[in-house]
Amino acid sequence: MxxxxxxxxxxxxxxxxxxxxxxxxxxxxxxxxxxxxxxxxxxxxxxxxxxxxxxxxxxxxxxxxxxxxxxxxxxxxxxxxxxxxxxxxxxxxxxxxxxxxxxxxxxxxxxxxxxxxxxxxxxxxxxxxxxxxxxxxxxxxxxxxxxxxxxxxxxxxxxxxxxxxxxxxxxxxxxxxxxxxxxxxxxxxxxSDAAIVEPYLAAVSALPLGDARDLRVVYTPMHGVGGEVLLRAFTTAGFESPSVAEAQFEPDPDFPTVAFPNPEEPGAMDLALQMAEKVGADLVIANDPDADRCAVGVPIPDGGFRMLTGDEVGGLLGEYIINHTSSPDRLVAASIVSSSLLGKIARAYGVRHAETLTGFKWIVKAGDGLVYGYEEALGYSIGSDQGLPVRDKDGIGAALTVAGMAAQAKREGRTLLDLLDYQAGKYGLHATAQLSFRVADLSLIVDAMERLRSDPPRTLGGRTVLSTDDLSMGADGLPPTDGLRYRLDGDARVIIRPSGTEPKLKCYLEVVIPVTTDTSTARAQAVHDLSSLKSDLSMTLGL
Structure with missing residues (x-):
């Protein structure tokens, strides 16, 4: 003392x-x-x-x-x-x-x-x-x-x-x-604004956005600093200025309308989604408070909206960018905890693909010719044949590109949900989910990782664990990191790692379901399988 x-x-x-x-x-x-x-x-x-x-x-x-x-x-x-x-x-x-x-x-x-x-x-x-x-x-x-x-x-x-x-x-x-x-x-x-914001806006408005602009967007900056810059980015790029969730537009360090200022958290998107229904929006976009992440919501056929997962947006943007770039040596990259879909898309187009450790500090260093990188936690870096204007995740450049992609689909009589169904039919339905455990005592996470290393599970979600990779020893040529990866039969995967920024243990789940009849059947199967994995993991971890 x-x-x-x-x-x-x-x-x-x-x-x-x-x-x-x-x-x-x-x-x-x-x-x-x-x-x-x-x-x-x-x-x-x-x-x-x-x-x-x-x-x-x-x-x-x-x-x-x-x-x-x-x-x-x-x-x-x-x-x-x-x-x-x-x-x-x-x-x-x-x-x-x-x-x-x-x-x-x-x-x-x-x-x-x-x-x-x-x-x-x-x-x-x-x-x-x-x-x-x-x-x-x-x-x-x-x-x-x-x-x-x-x-x-x-x-x-x-x-x-x-x-x-x-x-x-x-x-x-x-x-x-x-x-x-x-x-x-x-x-x-x-x-000043002229010294740095205007050059940034010029750079992101020059991304491969296509020429379709008919789109009604609702936007929230989640009480953060993205609002002014995003609205200017949309008008600079020729889009109609989005409608905004006014109660969340001005920066406020207390984030009064949300429990956590993260678009992924339950309830955080409620105000924007309510406004989107009211105005009949084609698209809902949210940034997190520092605007490096981008969340996307879309209308569903029976009414209402649903938020797309980071992996769903990641796959859509990946194929879009590949289709809107032409460099013969271009590269796309995703973190190890993101969906395996991007790799399959890249192989289908004959484009190089890299898998990196979690975090954009690794993604943007994936190699020369990088035109796109993403991680499942709503982070995307959009580029062109000239490279990435921002060598980090960029929620504003991503928002513009999602808008361009959605406007092009609308012109063709399709929606982003239609594009997701197309990808599922072509590459298999890659369904992902995350299970997180927030703790007050970080030793609980250390203990959980030690238990898993000393006594690894033999089955998860009714699937046999085919192999276990201790990522702290390095795997697939990647630098060591604290994490475990389980490959399961039936083309499924689980990765468990402590968060690098929050007191959380994070579990990343993926199942790949072939689409043999229709996507709705495959999606129902995926929901069931992911639920089984979550239940087993919760019991195994004991947190």
């Missing part, structure tokens, strides 16, 4: 934020040992996703001290004279953390360009290459709960950092002393 108090008092002495100082002083005054242990017994680890965690005082929280240390470590790794672009979303303290980063980096002798406004993550990722910067920082926690914030680092290639860069930056952060001794600068460039 005495060591925790000493560390807390040292932290308090250097903290420039009166709110977290008061918060920490109250904890010290109360003598709350458990709270001190939680905040000072561990620290947020800087990894390939940068930093992400709950706001509050202490090294195990996101705060100004944590951010200034991260910026100082990044500055040490880069060296004086390098150029860093900084962006931020509208979460609590995002603008403060961005300015603190600018001050620390500039004080260390680096050139800094700070965005003038809270803009989407893909705008920052685009800006790194557009401005020929050496690195980028985006202050965001994406779709995490309101009390979280984060710090994402990009390198000069416009992609998120990967090992060993994360380890090198982490080591440099650990070597940083007290932040009240850091030299601070105030001579940075402020990036």
């Amino acid at each position: 005495s060591d925790l108090v000493r560390r807390a008092e040292e932290w308090l002495a250097q903290d420039p934020d009166p709110e977290t100082r008061a918060e920490l002083q109250e904890i010290l005054d109360s003598g709350d040992a458990a709270e001190l242990q939680d905040r000072f017994g561990a620290k947020l680890e800087f990894g390939t996703a940068g930093l992400r965690g709950e706001l509050g005082a202490g090294p195990n929280r996101m705060n100004r001290v944590t951010v200034m240390r991260a910026a100082a470590g990044l500055a040490r790794r880069l060296g004086a004279g390098k150029h860093v672009v900084i962006g931020y979303d509208a979460r609590h303290n995002s603008d403060v953390f961005a300015r603190d980063s600018a001050a620390v980096l500039n004080g260390a002798g680096l050139r800094v360009s700070l965005m003038a406004h809270h803009w989407p993550t893909p705008v920052l990722a685009f800006a790194v290459r557009h401005l020929d910067a050496d690195a980028g920082v985006m202050v965001t926690a994406s779709h995490n709960p309101p009390r979280d914030n984060g710090y994402k680092v990009y390198w000069g290639d416009g992609a998120q950092i990967v090992p060993p860069l994360d380890e090198e930056i982490s080591a440099a952060i650990d070597a940083v002393g007290r932040v009240d001794g850091l030299p601070l600068g105030d001579e940075w460039e402020t990036l």
